[in-house]
Amino acid sequence: MPRPARTSALTLGLMLAAALPLPAGAQLPPQSQAAAQTNRIVAVINGEVVSRADIVGRARLFALNAGIAVAPEVLDRLTPQVTRLLIDERLRLQEVQRRRIPVTDADVADAVAELEQRNNLPPGALRAQLNQVGIQPRVLYDQIRTQIGWARLLRQQLGPNAIPSEAEVNETIRAATARVGQPEFLVSEIFVPIDDPRNEAEVNRFTEEVIRQLRAGTPFPVAATQFSQAQTALQGGDLGWVRKEDMDPAVAAVVERMPPGAISNAIKVPGGYQIVAMRQRRESGRDMATLLSVRQAYFPFAGTLDPNNPTQQQRDQVEKAQRLAAGARSCDAVEAAAKTSGNDRPSDPGPIRLETVTPPPLKAMLAGLSPGKPSQPILMPDGVLVMMVCTREQRNLAELTPDQAKQQMLRDRVELLSRQLQRDLRRRATIEMRN
Known part of the structure; x- marks a missing residue:
């Protein structure tokens, strides 16, 4: 390394x-x-x-x-x-x-x-x-x-004082409860500071170039990781769910008018410019979701399936999937089958929010599956899949937990310290620019 x-x-x-300057008339190869x-x-x-x-x-x-x-x-x-x-x-x-x-x-x-x-x-x-x-x-x-x-x-700088006390966490949760029903926004940011007012026009031109690339299809997390000077750059610019009171007033005024999927123009904020991406909206405290845990066993084909002329290997894989669908009675059985399927696709894809599943036929299939009952084999061009719902849970995703409150407060403190330290380093530094 x-x-x-x-x-x-x-x-x-x-x-x-x-x-160093070259002698008169001299040229480099x-x-x-x-x-x-x-x-x-x-x-x-x-x-x-x-x-x-x-x-x-x-x-x-x-x-x-x-x-x-x-x-x-x-x-x-x-x-x-x-x-x-x-x-x-x-x-x-x-x-x-x-x-x-x-x-x-x-x-x-x-x-x-x-x-x-x-x-x-x-x-x-x-x-x-x-x-x-x-x-x-x-x-x-x-x-x-x-x-x-x-x-x-x-x-290290924040030390033990960075961890919010139980009283601070409880107060944050009480305040969040009082705001139930107010709008919240899932936002990402790119912060570009202006250290010298004489360079503001140059910084503004740069932000316009970044915005042009974002609107041309550059993923926002990529641009944030590369160019944002906020601590959120480490998370691809993700600010999480915020209210207008959590944002700079100029940013909040823009965000309130943005539809999901939009990218803002450069917004002047104290210390620089901010670019924001609106990802989702919701009402504070209200975001009911159906959360599924599932297991899946995928049986791959050696080649692309021709439905009119399947190979013997493809027939064998379909038969394995059919036996699993007929006999599996638990998620452990599906997981065990996945380990011997000759495929490295994970048997546990992680928590799934039913409302966001695509395509619609897959969503409908998962919605109709009772926990512990396997699906019928799902035929695809490169393999066949059997799925089973292990658990189904209704949860309010907008409800602020103590851990979320603590992480939100810690993130705000870290970001404030980061900007302060960066300004101090700039002020104390000896920086010589060369033409």
């Missing part, structure tokens, strides 16, 4: 050489010109260098995540804000190191493995994918290392 981004003596020598441009120093932060290569690498990482091509004009629009983002990350990492907060290679490797797992990638696939498109894996690893270290620093 690469170490945190540091400029080696050799690399620094190359960068300094590239920054084409390859040397490219290397000089790549290794050009863009900023020096407390003695540490951010190069053009660092900025290009981060912009390419964003493009890979977003599924877009980095055209030169797009890179030019992203460059000022990516530069600012890398400066802030370098300040954070320096502070983490100054306080001797450990972030090991194993920590980073675990985070990468979790990313691969979430995206259904085999181990090592992320590194291979980065190399394939010309992105040094350390670009991602450095970002992850900084995020882990900064989160640990904030927890």
Whole structure:
């Protein structure tokens, strides 16, 4: 696993050489010109260098995540804000190191493995994918290392006082109960700070580019993880369910008018700009749901099914599914069958909210299944599936639990501290920008 981004003596020598003026009439060979441009120093932060290569690498990482091509004009629009983002990350990492907060290679490797797992990638696939498109894996690893270290620093700074007391939690729940029936919004955010008022126009241009990419299909969590400077960036910008009183008044005024699925324009808030995505609406305290726990056994086909000419292997798999559907009397039986089905699809897909199941025929089938009764085999092009409902529960998902109240209060305190510390680091730092 690469170490945190540091400029080696050799690399620094190359960068300094590239920054020196050439004698009159002298020209670098084409390859040397490219290397000089790549290794050009863009900023020096407390003695540490951010190069053009660092900025290009981060912009390419964003493009890979977003599924877009980095055209030169797009890179030019992203460059000022990516530069600012890398400066802030370098300040954070320096502070983490100054306080001797450990972030090991194993920590980073675990985070990468979790990313691969979430995206259904085999181990090592992320590194291979980065190399394939010309992105040094350390670009991602450095970002992850900084995020882990900064989160640990904030927890250390807050200390025991970060944990809300029982009295504070109870008061939050009482206040939530009093608000039953008021509107709530499931919102995600991207926060882009303005550290210098002279750069406001530049920051605004950057937010417009991000909004353009979001509306063109870039997943909001991807953009938030890459560019938001709020602590919610670690969760893809997820703010959870909030009321208008929980948001900045300017943001609340916009959110109240947004339909689900909409992405706002840049909203000016204290300290910067905020972009919000409206995901859902509900009435506070009222969100009744039917929650199912299920087990499934999937019998895969060796090839795509031709209904008019099934292979013997496909017939055998259908017969296995039919025997299970006829004989299974418990979820344990379905789970046992799944383990011998020759397929790595999990037997437990996790909690399912019936109201959100698609397609409609699957929803209707699950709605009609009594707990402990298997479904009829569900034929698909690549296999056959048998499902069983284990439990069915009606629950009010909008009811605030003590744990949810505690997490909400803790998140707010962490976010406030994060913004304060970042401003302090900027004020104390020696930042030299190079043309």
